Amino acid sequence: MAEVQEKVEEKVKEPREPLFSKKNRKLITDPLTDNNPITIQVLGICSALAITAQLKPSIVMAISVVFVLGVGNVVISLMRNIIPSKIRIIVQLVVVAALVIIVDQVLKAFAYELSKQLSVFIGLIITNCIIMGRFEAFALGNGPWKSFLDGIGNAAGYGVILIIVAFFRELLGSGTLFGAKVLGDPIEKTGLYAYGYENNGFMVLAPMALITVGIIIWIQRSRNKELIEDN
Amino acid sequence: MALNTDKNSYTIIFSVLMVAVVGSLLAFTAKTLEKNIKANKRTEKQQNILFAMGVTDQDDPNEFVPAEKADELFNQYVGENQYIVMGSTAEKTTKAFEIDVKKENDKIKNDPTYERKMPLFVGEKEGKKYYIVPMRGNGLWDAIWGYISLGSDFKYISGAFFDHKGETPGLGANITEAYFEQDFIGESILDENGNYVGVEVKKGNADPKNERKEDNAVDALAGATITGNGVTAMVKKGIKMYMPYFESIK
Numbered sequence: 109m110a111e112v113q114e115k116v117e118e119k120v121k122e123p124r125e126p127l128f129s130k131k132n133r134k135l136i137t138d139p140l141t142d143n144n145p146i147t148i149q150v151l152g153i154c155s156a157l158a159i160t161a162q163l164k165p166s167i168v169m170a171i172s173v174v175f176v177l178g179v180g181n182v183v184i185s186l187m188r189n190i191i192p193s194k195i196r197i198i199v200q201l202v203v204v205a206a207l208v209i210i211v212d213q214v215l216k217a218f219a220y221e222l223s224k225q226l227s228v229f230i231g232l233i234i235t236n237c238i239i240m241g242r243f244e245a246f247a248l249g250n251g252p253w254k255s256f257l258d259g260i261g262n263a264a265g266y267g268v269i270l271i272i273v274a275f276f277r278e279l280l281g282s283g284t285l286f287g288a289k290v291l292g293d294p295i296e297k298t299g300l301y302a303y304g305y306e307n308n309g310f311m312v313l314a315p316m317a318l319i320t321v322g323i324i325i326w327i328q329r330s331r332n333k334e335l336i337e338d339n
Numbered sequence: 340m341a342l343n344t345d346k347n348s349y350t351i352i353f354s355v356l357m358v359a360v361v362g363s364l365l366a367f368t369a370k371t372l373e374k375n376i377k378a379n380k381r382t383e384k385q386q387n388i389l390f391a392m393g394v395t396d397q398d399d400p401n402e403f404v405p406a407e408k409a410d411e412l413f414n415q416y417v418g419e420n421q422y423i424v425m426g427s428t429a430e431k432t433t434k435a436f437e438i439d440v441k442k443e444n445d446k447i448k449n450d451p452t453y454e455r456k457m458p459l460f461v462g463e464k465e466g467k468k469y470y471i472v473p474m475r476g477n478g479l480w481d482a483i484w485g486y487i488s489l490g491s492d493f494k495y496i497s498g499a500f501f502d503h504k505g506e507t508p509g510l511g512a513n514i515t516e517a518y519f520e521q522d523f524i525g526e527s528i529l530d531e532n533g534n535y536v537g538v539e540v541k542k543g544n545a546d547p548k549n550e551r552k553e554d555n556a557v558d559a560l561a562g563a564t565i566t567g568n569g570v571t572a573m574v575k576k577g578i579k580m581y582m583p584y585f586e587s588i589k
Contacts, residue, residue, distance in 0.1 A: 192350040199357065206361045210368050217375035220383065221406075 127253065135257040139265035145238045146269040147325045148335065152238040156270055157317040159229050163286050166274035168222050169229060170267025172215075174260060176207045177239055181259030183207075184247040191248075200243045201234070208233045238266055273320045281311030382406050384436070385413040391486035391500040392416065392462040392469035401517035417471075420461040425454055427583040435459065440475045440484070457580055462488070469497055472581055476573025479565040481505040483514065483573060487523070493585040495552070496538065499523035501570065511566030522549045522557035528578055530555060535582055537575030540567035 126132075145151045159165045183203050184191075191199050212230045215223035223230065233239065242262050247255040278284055283291040283300075292299015294307060310316055329335045343349065386403035389395070394416055396402035404412050421435035435458035446453050462469040469488040476483050481504035488498040499521075501514040513519060523538060530536045531553070541556040542564065549557060559567045 190344065190353070192344045192353050194345070194350055195354060198354075202357060202361055206365060209365055213368055213372050213376070216379065217372040220376075220379035224383075 132254065132257055135254060136261035136264070139258075139261040140268060141265075142332065142335065144265045144269065144328075145241075145262050146266055146321065147328055149238075149241075151241055152236050152266050153318075153321070155229060155232055155236055156266075156273060156321060157314045158232070159226065160270055160274040160277055160317050160320075161281065161312045162278050163271065163274045165222070165225050165229075166270045167267075168215075168219075168226060169233075170263070170270050172211050172230060173233060173236065173238070173266055174263040176204060176211060176233055177242060177259040177263040178256055179259075180204050180207055180239060181242055181247040181255040182252045184243045185250060185252040185255035188248050196248065197240075197244075200240060204239050204243070205234050238262055269321065269324065272324060273317055276320055277311045277316060280308050281316070283307045379406075382409045385409040387486050387500050387502070388460050388462070388471055388473075389413060389416060391471050391488045391498045392464060393488075393498050394462075394464065416462045416464055417460050420463070422459040422461065424457040424459050424581060424584045427587045429459065429584055440473050441482070444475060455580070459581065459584075467491070467497075470581075470585070471498075472578055474573050474577025476569050476576070478503050478506045478514075478569040479511050479563075480507070483566065483569055485570075485573065485577075487574060487578060489528070489578070489585070493582075493589060494527055494529050496523045496526045496528060503566070506563070506566050510560070510562040513560050513563060514566060514570060519557075519560060523574075525549075525552045526557060527553050527555060535579060537571070537578060539575075540571045542567075 139145055142148065146153065146156055155169065159169050180203055184200060187199070208230065211233070212223065215226070215230065242259060246258045250258070275285070278286075279290070283289060283294060289299075291305070292301045294301050344353075386406070386409050389404055389409070389412055394404060394412060396404055403409075419431070419433055421433050422429040422431050423435050423438065438456055438458040440458070443455050443457070447455050458473055460471040460473075462471060468491045470491070470493070471486050471488040473486050474484065483501065483503040483506065485499060485501035487496055487500075489495070490497045501520060503512060503514060506512040506514065526538045526549075528535060528537055536555050539556040540559050542559040544554075544556050544558045546554070546556075546558055
């Protein structure tokens with residue numbers, strides 16, 4: 109982060125804005141709440157369905173997307189004046205693909221079991237609409253520091269929803285959290301299972317991720333009426 | 340900035356430079372991490388082989404042995420008891436571990452006269468011998484592979500491990516689940532006349548507790564017909580190649 113700050117200070121010579129001005133802070137906080145990429149913009153749904161059956165892969169996915177989107181936004185933003193507009197989508201794809209391959213290789217080298225669990229989904233970060241969306245909508249028109257904040261903010265907003273969904277799906281679907289049997293043992297019939305509780309097997313299937321996301325959207329919109337589109 | 344980014348020549352120069360920079364960056368990353376990734380794959384293979392002979396995590400029999408112990412346990416249970424089988428003969432060599440079943444499959448596809456080198460691992464646990472056979476086949480979307488261990492009677496399966504590259508999560512991907520793998524344990528690969536038939540992943544088998552060990556079939560997974568058929572074909576073909584050798588040492 110220190111590196112990024114230095115670069116910003118060199119570039120922005122005009123009326124200097126504090127690094128964490130109100131506007132800049134909004135770049136991070138907005139996507140976490142009222143402009144969440146998943147629940148408001150409904151982007152990145154595919155991966156939210158695929159990997160949220162358990163908490164651990166969701167958290168790793170969230171961290172990977174924070175890294176890819178944060179760094180990617182800065183790279184695109186630094187190049188925004190020299191990218192030929194005719195091939196800008198290709199350039200964006202190359203940047204995100206290169207970053208994703210690096211994440212994949214690092215995971216394979218240092219967290220092999222996790223990389224096996226995430227398998228194709230790491231590769232699928234490339235197709236995550238949030239990433240291309242932020243490159244195109246934000247990084248191409250803003251400085252690196254702002255783009256960095258925007259990238260982190262949006263990726264975190266995505267990650268928060270991922271983790272919430274995964275929490276409920278793992279808890280209700282398998283009765284575990286991070287693989288620990290928090291509700292007792294379903295086979296030995298201990299804990300909650302002694303009273304006839306059963307895991308809801310449907311929760312581990314993809315459709316329930318959509319329904320969980322739907323419930324989050326519902327709660328969010330019922331608390332903040334401004335988010336409801338009129339039609 | 341006075342840069343005219345719309346010119347064709349600029350676009351071409353930019354893309355060429357971009358490819359060169361990104362290409363070398365990725366090559367550099369791959370080269371630096373190569374060693375770690377290779378070591379991880381080696382550990383995984385050791386864990387797989389140990390799993391197929393029933394050497395698992397102390398606390399959870401459905402999990403692999405811990406990665407840091409894989410090397411030690413592999414040496415303890417299998418060690419140098421590795422063979423390269425060719426037809427009905429075998430050569431004892433630790434090179435067996437390095438043989439890539441996929442490459443051997445490819446070689447025989449390109450050249451039918453090629454004599455395939457088949458790795459065989461012989462583990463010993465509590466006085467019993469486990470003959471562990473690696474195999475590889477096709478699922479619905481991509482490759483599937485596994486290890487099956489046979490007892491020294493060469494009739495009953497004593498352990499199985501399956502993995503896949505890209506089967507559907509929740510359906511075909513369930514071949515990696517312990518409840519599916521355990522179904523193979525104790526299954527006979529010979530029919531009542533002693534002829535080799537393999538083990539079929541069978542729909543409507545209706546034997547959830549897997550009590551019929553002589554029927555050469557295990558219950559199929561719901562929603563995973565093609566993957567199941569892939570497992571059937573892989574197991575049948577995989578073990579069959581070793582049968583001439585097994586017959587000779589029986």
